[in-house]
Amino acid sequence: MSDKSNQGVALITGASTGIGAVYADRLAKRGHDLILVARDEARMNALAERLRAEAGVKVEVIKADLTDKADLVKIEQRLATDTAITALVNNAGVAGANDFVATDPEAFEKMIQLNVTAVTRLASAAARNFVPRDTGVIVNLASVVGLMPELGMPVYGATKAFVLYLTQGLRVQFANSAVRLQAVLPGATRTEIWERSGSDIEAMDPNMVMDVDDMVDAALAGFDRGELVTIPSLPDAADWDNALAAKAKLYPNLSRSQPAARFKA
Numbered sequence: 001m002s003d004k005s006n007q008g009v010a011l012i013t014g015a016s017t018g019i020g021a022v023y024a025d026r027l028a029k030r031g032h033d034l035i036l037v038a039r040d041e042a043r044m045n046a047l048a049e050r051l052r053a054e055a056g057v058k059v060e061v062i063k064a065d066l067t068d069k070a071d072l073v074k075i076e077q078r079l080a081t082d083t084a085i086t087a088l089v090n091n092a093g094v095a096g097a098n099d100f101v102a103t104d105p106e107a108f109e110k111m112i113q114l115n116v117t118a119v120t121r122l123a124s125a126a127a128r129n130f131v132p133r134d135t136g137v138i139v140n141l142a143s144v145v146g147l148m149p150e151l152g153m154p155v156y157g158a159t160k161a162f163v164l165y166l167t168q169g170l171r172v173q174f175a176n177s178a179v180r181l182q183a184v185l186p187g188a189t190r191t192e193i194w195e196r197s198g199s200d201i202e203a204m205d206p207n208m209v210m211d212v213d214d215m216v217d218a219a220l221a222g223f224d225r226g227e228l229v230t231i232p233s234l235p236d237a238a239d240w241d242n243a244l245a246a247k248a249k250l251y252p253n254l255s256r257s258q259p260a261a262r263f264k265a
Contacts, residue, residue, distance in 0.1 A: 007032045008086030009058075010137075011079060013066060013122065016040035018191030019141060020091040021047055022216040028055035032087065035060045037075055066092050066118040067110055079125035087137040088126040090119045090163075098153050108155050115159035120166065127170070130179045137180045139223070140167045144187045144231060160185075164229065171228055184219040185231045186210065 010027045014020040015036035021043075024034055028051040036044045041063040048059035062078075064071035079085060093115045097107040123138055130136025145153050146160030167183035174181065188209045215232050222230030227237075234240060253260075 009033045009035055009082070009084045010087040010089060011035040011037065011075075011085055011126075012089040012091060013037045013075075013118075014092030016043040016047070019186070019189065019212055019216060020089065022212050023089050023091065024051060024059075026216055026220055027087070027089075028057045028059070031055075031057070033058040033060075033084075035062060035078070035085070037062050037064050037066075038092065039063065039065050066122075067113045072118055072121060076121055076125040079122060080128045083129065083133065085126070085129060086135065088122060088139065090122055090138065090140045092118060093141060093159075095153075095156050097155060100154050103155075111155055112159060115156070116162050119163055123166065123170070127174075127179070131174065131177055134178045137182075137223075138167075138170070139182045139184060139219075140164075142167070142183045142185045144185045144233075146185070168228065180223075181228060182219075182223050183229050184222070185229065186215050186219075187231075187233045189215045 007027075007030060010023075010032040012020050012023050012027070012034065015024050015034075016038035017040070020036075020038065024036060024047060028034055034048070034051065034057060036048060036059060038044055041061060044061040044063070048061050051057060051059050062075065064075055066072050066075065079088060094111050097103045097111055119140060123140065126136065126138050130138070140163050142163035143157075143160040145151055145157040146162075146164050149157055151157065164183050164185065167181050171181050189212050190209055191212050210233060218232035219230050222232070229240060231240060
């Protein structure tokens with residue numbers, strides 16, 4: 001996903017608006033042809049028309065609901081077999097459903113289908129395409145909520161923690177591969193996801209809310225710098241490195257033959 005032309009095709013999910021639409025704009029201007037995937041075909045067609053005119057790239061639009069098994073399988077098959085595809089931006093997701101007791105479990109299931117199942121299956125399909133060819137990019141959109149259970153969004157946060165873990169785990173599995181991976185962890189970002197989840201972003205402290213263009217530009221800068229995990233609002237990358245180092249200190253004691261002495265009477 002460099003600034004050079006002829007970068008192949010980037011497939012972007014949730015591409016009709018918000019983060020996905022901005023990724024489409026930026027990657028088109030970097031020379032990528034595009035496959036846009038979302039439910040809102042009219043919005044994708046309007047975006048595609050603009051990007052063809054402005055960036056001179058090819059743009060294909062595929063209407064799909066990734067919580068629908070048939071639609072998901074259709075996108076999987078394309079990702080797994082089309083060798084023109086060089087990048088997946090796994091962006092489609094849903095937020096909300098914060099009250100664990102009052103929320104209909106069907107809403108939780110739908111969230112898990114989109115934020116976990118679809119992300120996993122599409123990343124798997126892309127890997128089957130990219131790894132044998134030793135090339136390609138998988139960008140997974142997570143969230144800082146996945147690091148902060150104190151925010152009181154247990155299921156949404158858990159799905160985003162999954163996305164982070166998945167990306168980190170794939171980097172270990174693909175250690176000998178040239179396939180690039182990135183997890184992007186935005187904070188509060190000004191997109192329509194707030195309205196769809198029944199939340200009012202205008203009620204938040206404006207110092208905590210990032211414009212979507214700024215967020216995507218920061219994410220791409222992090223990618224260009226080789227970051228596996230990009231937190232666009234984090235001032236000092238060393239803070240993340242220190243958090244990982246602190247966690248690593250636990251590893252030698254996480255699985256031992258005897259319980260720790262503190263548990264003995």
